[in-house]
Amino acid sequence: MTKPQNVLDLKELRVDRGGVTVLDIPSFSLSENEFVSLIGPNGAGKSTLLLSLMGLMKRQSGSVCYRGSTVASSSQWLELRRRTAMVLQDPLLFDSTVFDNVASGLKLRGMGRGEIKKRVASYLERFNLGHMAERSARKLSGGEARRVSLARAFAVEPEVIFFDEPFANLDPPTRQALTEDMDRIIRDRGIAAILVTHDQSEALRMSQRIVVMNGGRIVQQGTPAAVMNHPVNEFVANFVGMETILEGEVKSNHEQQIAVQVAGREVDTVGDEQPGAQVYCCIRPENVTVSVSHPNPKTSARNLYPGRVIEVSSMGPFLKLRLDCGFMLTAYVTRESFATLELCEGKEVYASFKATSVHLIRRRAA
Numbered sequence: 591m592t593k594p595q596n597v598l599d600l601k602e603l604r605v606d607r608g609g610v611t612v613l614d615i616p617s618f619s620l621s622e623n624e625f626v627s628l629i630g631p632n633g634a635g636k637s638t639l640l641l642s643l644m645g646l647m648k649r650q651s652g653s654v655c656y657r658g659s660t661v662a663s664s665s666q667w668l669e670l671r672r673r674t675a676m677v678l679q680d681p682l683l684f685d686s687t688v689f690d691n692v693a694s695g696l697k698l699r700g701m702g703r704g705e706i707k708k709r710v711a712s713y714l715e716r717f718n719l720g721h722m723a724e725r726s727a728r729k730l731s732g733g734e735a736r737r738v739s740l741a742r743a744f745a746v747e748p749e750v751i752f753f754d755e756p757f758a759n760l761d762p763p764t765r766q767a768l769t770e771d772m773d774r775i776i777r778d779r780g781i782a783a784i785l786v787t788h789d790q791s792e793a794l795r796m797s798q799r800i801v802v803m804n805g806g807r808i809v810q811q812g813t814p815a816a817v818m819n820h821p822v823n824e825f826v827a828n829f830v831g832m833e834t835i836l837e838g839e840v841k842s843n844h845e846q847q848i849a850v851q852v853a854g855r856e857v858d859t860v861g862d863e864q865p866g867a868q869v870y871c872c873i874r875p876e877n878v879t880v881s882v883s884h885p886n887p888k889t890s891a892r893n894l895y896p897g898r899v900i901e902v903s904s905m906g907p908f909l910k911l912r913l914d915c916g917f918m919l920t921a922y923v924t925r926e927s928f929a930t931l932e933l934c935e936g937k938e939v940y941a942s943f944k945a946t947s948v949h950l951i952r953r954r955a956a
């Protein structure tokens with residue numbers, strides 16, 4: 591099978607803002623039909639990276655290639671921008687009708703009136719805006735305005751689309767409906783896309799690759815499963831919701847069955863780390879099971895600890911439990927389980943998790 595061609599390649603990019611280096615990226619690529627999410631804390635450089643890929647940010651060094659050709663002259667940048675579209679958190683609609691807003695990119699590209707009419711009608715339909723064509727864009731709700739900005743971006747039928755938190759501050763059902771519409775069109779048309787988002791579930795659901803940024807650098811990239819379950823360091827582990835991160839030392843490794851000493855207790859896991867290695871044991875809260883009686887000894891979970899509920903806090907549909915098992919462990923339980931098990935602060939429980947649910951990260955020497 592031939593490798594898909596890269597649509598965009600970025601090399602040796604450095605961007606300074608206010609005299610400080612805010613982006614330092616040796617290389618980054620986006621391939622044909624690929625959907626990439628950029629995640630990272632505030633100020634990590636996600637928006638600056640998008641703007642750099644469109645040539646809208648002054649850079650100290652670096653080059654961008656579009657389908658293998660370096661983009662250098664202003665006419666080449668203009669050509670690249672004509673093949674791309676960008677959707678921002680602020681829909682930035684013109685004070686005109688919904689139709690005119692969706693048509694604006696097509697007019698800029700010199701399309702004829704008849705063709706514009708057909709194209710706009712088709713994208714208004716796709717985003718359930720057909721009945722609003724003549725409405726003033728100033729009189730739309732937040733969700734409707736986002737729909738118009740998406741229709742406007744997709745109407746130019748770009749080869750690449752950039753989204754910078756396009757759904758922030760929308761209610762969950764509206765957000766869900768918009769991401770589904772967007773996802774469908776992207777897949778139907780085979781558009782390459784980069785999404786900046788603070789919503790990791792959105793990144794997980796939509797992307798083939800997740801790129802984690804921090805301090806202007808790419809700290810990890812990979813499939814959603816690789817990034818979420820195998821973070822490369824403590825920062826990524828924390829950022830992707832590995833709520834339990836325990837310091838330990840590998841005591842034994844028999845054919846990849848590892849025992850790690852953590853606060854005087856043993857945590858079983860699997861891997862290549864050898865005895866003496868200083869590690870972090872990272873465990874996702876959804877992989878910890880809580881019970882009130884001693885579970886069946888045949889349970890497949892290799893790690894089982896008696897403990898006490900120290901703190902209970904709400905996480906929407908779940909409750910987050912902090913458990914003292916000799917080390918602190920975080921678990922999520924559904925509200926239904928919480929009620930059925932009659933859980934409360936101070937309650938004695940058993941916490942268990944599988945050996946394969948423990949991800950080990952080697953600790954760097956202090």
Ligand SMILES: Nc1ncnc2c1ncn2[C@@H]1O[C@H](COP(=O)(O)OP(=O)(O)OP(=O)(O)O)[C@@H](O)[C@H]1O
Pocket residue numbers: 607608612630631632633634635636637638639
């Ligand atoms: N106009 C500016 N002048 C100077 N520095 C800036 C300017 N805009 C942003 N920065 C800095 O550039 C860095 C990267 O900012 P950027 O907006 O790309 O981050 P981000 O990851 O998109 O953040 P957020 O999640 O908050 O949107 C930050 O340190 C920020 O303070």
